[in-house]
Amino acid sequence: MSAVLSTHGLIARYGDFQALHGVDLELHAGESVALIGANGAGKSTVLRSVMGLLPVAPEMVRLAGRPVGGIAPHRMVSEGVAIVPEGRRLFRGMSVVDNLRVAIDQAARAGARGDWTLERLYQLFPVLKQKARAPVQSLSGGQQQMVAIGRALLCQPRLLLCDEISLGLAPKVIREIYAVLPEIRAAGTALIVVEQDVGLAQSASDRLYCMLEGRITLTGRSTDIARAAIDEAYFGVRHAVA
Ligand SMILES: Nc1ncnc2c1ncn2[C@@H]1O[C@H](COP(=O)(O)OP(=O)(O)O)[C@@H](O)[C@H]1O
Ligand SMILES: [Mg+2]
Structure with a gap:
């Protein structure tokens, strides 16, 4: 079976x-892959x-084998790709539920279909139901991250x-948020998790x-890679191991 996502010699410039100097990665259905680095x-x-x-x-990014590199973000949504961006990028001044409705409208316009509904999301993050009418900027950082994931x-x-x-x-909030990832994967969604905390990324x-x-x-299986190898790949230098 072809990968859900693969990149081939991916190069990007600002x-x-x-x-990026030629990044090759691949990801299969329901798989979770961590991307770490300084x-x-x-x-x-x-x-x-x-x-x-x-x-x-185009050829640098493939979804199920089809070249899609460089197509517009809204078309990537139609293709079943979504991002929780760095810094969340919520719509300040709008309520929690209005932030979420933007995504519902976007998915409808894109013709993206699936099982996620507001109700199901509220089961995943009950606090969002309580805060549905609150302005998004009044929420704690963790709650705002839940909105971004939602x-x-x-x-x-x-x-x-x-x-x-x-x-x-805070660590407790991080655990709460990471605890929902298995449920997201259970529905067959593949994940790329960019994470600075190596232990968290591995788990x-x-x-x-x-x-x-x-x-x-x-690259390798998360449970098999020795911490010393990660440190070396992360920092690009050999570290003395006690
Ligand atoms: N908008 C931008 N304009 C110019 N350089 C950028 C921009 N965004 C990121 N970079 C540079 O590209 C490199 C990779 O950045 P980034 O992908 O944000 O790294 P990471 O997410 O791993 O911290 C860095 O050297 C960064 O300074
Ligand atoms: Mg970053």
């Missing part, structure tokens, strides 16, 4: 600066390239891209890719 390694750029937020060549799920993705969903949150994924300066420096 003006003259080349941020600040500036290119993790968000990979997600943006897949989502159609950066211009890339908004992505209501796009009915088969592939969900999560960019540092734990950033700035939340089947496989892991480590990036350094726009390249993949290590």
Whole structure:
């Protein structure tokens, strides 16, 4: 069976600066893959390239084998791809439910179909039901992250891209948020989880890719990779192991 997503020599630029130097990764249905690496390694750029937020060549991104690189983000939504972007990017000044309705409308326009409804989302994150009418900026950071995840799920993705969903949150809240990922996968949705916390990334994924300066420096099954190998791939230097 062909991969849900594959990238092939993925290259991305910001003006003259080349941020990705040939990234190859693949992901199968219901699989969770972690993308780790230091600040500036290119993790968000990979997600943006897949989502159609950066211009890339068609052959560099494939969904179920079909070249889709560079097509517009709303068309990627039609193709079953959604992103929880770095920094959440919620619509401030709008209520929680109105933020979520934007995604429902977007999915309807895109012809994306699936099982996610407001009710099902409220079962996943009950606090969002209580806060449905509240302005989104009045919510805690963790609750805002739940809205951002909810908004992505209501796009009915088969592939969900999560960019540092734990950033700035308390450990208890991070556990709460990561606890929903298995339920999302159970519906057959594949996940790419960009994460700075290596332990968290390992526990939340089947496989892991480590990036350094726009390249993949290590890949393997998350439970099999030794921490020393990760450190080396992450920092690009050999660390003394006690
Ligand atoms: N909008 C941008 N304009 C110019 N350079 C950028 C932009 N966004 C990211 N970069 C650069 O691209 C590289 C990869 O960035 P990014 O993908 O955001 O890294 P990560 O998500 O791993 O922290 C970094 O060197 C960063 O400075
Ligand atoms: Mg980033």
